[in-house]
Amino acid sequence: MYARVIQFPLKPDSISEAVDYFRTSVGPALKELEGFKNSRMLTNPSTNQGLMVTIWESEAHRQAAETSGFLQGILKKMGDYFAGLPTIDYYEVNVQVA
Numbered sequence: 001m002y003a004r005v006i007q008f009p010l011k012p013d014s015i016s017e018a019v020d021y022f023r024t025s026v027g028p029a030l031k032e033l034e035g036f037k038n039s040r041m042l043t044n045p046s047t048n049q050g051l052m053v054t055i056w057e058s059e060a061h062r063q064a065a066e067t068s069g070f071l072q073g074i075l076k077k078m079g080d081y082f083a084g085l086p087t088i089d090y091y092e093v094n095v096q097v098a
Helices: 012-031 059-067 070-078
Strands: 002-009 036-044 049-056 087-092
Touching: 002 059, 002 070, 012 036, 012 049, 012 070, 049 059, 059 070
Parallel strands: none
Antiparallel strands: 002 049, 002 087, 036 049
């Protein structure tokens, strides 16, 4: 499995809106993508930092969500909530405990 981790600074007054958008729009849309396994959005209200973590069956599935424009669309819409540019990192999932 493969993971994409997006880190982003949030505008302090937009954290709850960002969480609601992720829950109601991003989450359901991710479930429709081939190879999608699961996702989490984490926020730290003390530092106004956030993380979006998505897990994919394969690296090809993860890449497809980017080359299709899906990720760019999400980041553009969520840009309303960001206080700065997000950073994106990629990982191989070695251990998962459920």
